[in-house]
Amino acid sequence: MDLTPPTAIILLTEGGWETARKLQALYPEALIHGLAGRVSGADITFQQTAQHLQELFKSQTPIIGICASAILVRCLAPALKDKLVEPPVVSVSEIGSIAVPLLGGHHGANDMARDIAEHLNGTAAVTTASDLHYNIALDSPPPGxxxxxxxxxxxxxxxxxxxxxxxxxxxxxxxxxxxxxxxxxxxxxxxxxxxxxxxxxxxxxxxxKLLAIGVGCERHADPSELITHVRENLKENKLSPLSVGTIASIDLKSDEHAVHSLADYFGLQPRFFNAERLEQETDRLVNPSDVVFQEVGCHGVSEGAALAAVGKTGMLILPKVKSARTTMAVAIAELPLEPERIGVPQGKLSIIGIGPGQEPWRTPEASQLIREATDLVAYGLYIDLLEEAALGKVRHDFNLGEEEDRVRYALDLAAQGKNVALISSGDIGIYAMATLVYELIEIEKRGEWDRLELQVTPGISALQAAAARAGAPLGHDFCTISLSDLLTPWEAIEKRLKAAAEGDFVVAFYNPVSKKRRTQLHAAKSILLEKRPETTPVIVARNLGRSDETVKITTLQELDPETVDMLTLVMVGSSESKVTSTNSGLKNWAFTPRGYAGKMQVTKKETEL
Known part of the structure; x- marks a missing residue:
């Protein structure tokens, strides 16, 4: 499993943008790092060049600096310790005519410089002796x-x-x-x-990398037992751990911690086969078992998985060996193994909130999970908002109102071994799809869903976006209420509205109106007016984070529900919320005091006394 961080393209001036974009086309996973104050629009912004470069270098991040070689050398000199573990560092001229591998030449920098030069129609200045004399970099062997x-x-x-x-x-x-x-x-x-x-x-x-290790284990077996079992048998049979090219098992074990821990130990991602595929290896098994067949549908897991991984031209060299709760077997392939072509990985469903949609308001974790995904499942507009981040992914567009179909499809797709991103705007855990994922898993109890890797990553919600654009209205206690009665009876919503009014919470209204629902916001306004002043600040925010964004601050009395639509979030302040202005009164800001100013005044008086 490749754990190398995404390549960092270092940009110190605006003049290198054209080259940076061409390099990002060559390395799609790469992120552009721009120097603050000099470069705008970069994926990542940094303040101190030397410090930032040293941090990247220590984290084994490949570095392409669009700058003079001397800058990279001076900045990285304090971090140079062991040439055996240094990442590739390449200097590229601003116009892309020269690519110089400075560090990690045999860890990818030489090849990277050649690839860059070919892509940019430039020259690679490779000076490594073995490359020049013998047309080979002995300390940079190919994959496998x-x-x-x-x-x-x-x-x-x-x-x-x-x-x-x-x-x-x-x-x-x-x-x-x-x-x-x-x-x-x-x-x-x-x-x-x-x-x-x-x-x-x-x-x-x-x-x-010719060896395939097939493994089986009891449910919740201790990972250390499986790792020790494999290590000891490799050693006893004088097989190098460095020749292990894949860890394989039956798909029923795709969520088994022990199997994943063993794969992590070898720096691999485990691969899985269904029982039908493993049963095809029965004639080649040394230890076929009717008991195993009765339990999982094939006559051998560890031997079958090892043989399935190496294919018809491979052979079993270590038949099944048992420990207390685990089994292992080893097969050897004719050619180096390519794990991505063997079986399927554990399916993964990333449940992602992308915020309002614009890239600067998307979390780095969300962006990383989208980069790793093979398939995107969402309401079509949300995928459109990803723009370049969606390129190269398989799109699965759904219409509004197809939420359950959308989630089922994402779960089924991930169960095929795909890396799926289920995407929603805002925070996917707030009035969105995340809860439906867990509801369906809980209700239907399907084994293939139960074995998936699930990860939820938050996004900036409309609540946060509106608050930030308007000032600081969430400075004290607040709540959110959805006014949609499609899934929640109006009686329950009304009860919550009265409780929020009584508790004097700042209230953010999601789903305030729709084409068919025009009365709920009117009712909410009336309920709140019973408990707080007519002058209470109200924020009406529409299309947050997009080109046609509008944010208006009005009062509870002046709020006109008829001007609100489904793309709008309405936030009503508490009785303590206020409005102030800056820029000589041209800009209004809403905020809800928490009492800091009052506390400071009391402290000041006590000090004076």
């Missing part, structure tokens, strides 16, 4: 191949550049197609193997 002893690379490369020959043990097209000086009697050795062997200054060891 892992260097076991990078600590010996410096000495090995020095001897290689001094003229020593290399003996190759094992097979790798990446190595064979290079210009390395191979010889059967070479003084240096490169070995490609799944065996757990040690390297040395004269021997580099590469482990191909």
């Amino acid at each position: 191949l892992h260097l076991a002893n990078p600590e010996h690379m410096k000495t090995f490369t020095g001897n290689l550049l001094a003229g020593q020959k290399v003996k190759l043990l094992g097979e790798s097209d990446w190595l064979s197609n290079s210009d390395l000086p191979f010889a059967e009697e070479g003084q240096l050795t490169i070995e490609v193997t799944t065996r757990d062997i040690k390297g040395s200054p004269d021997k580099l060891v590469y482990h191909p």
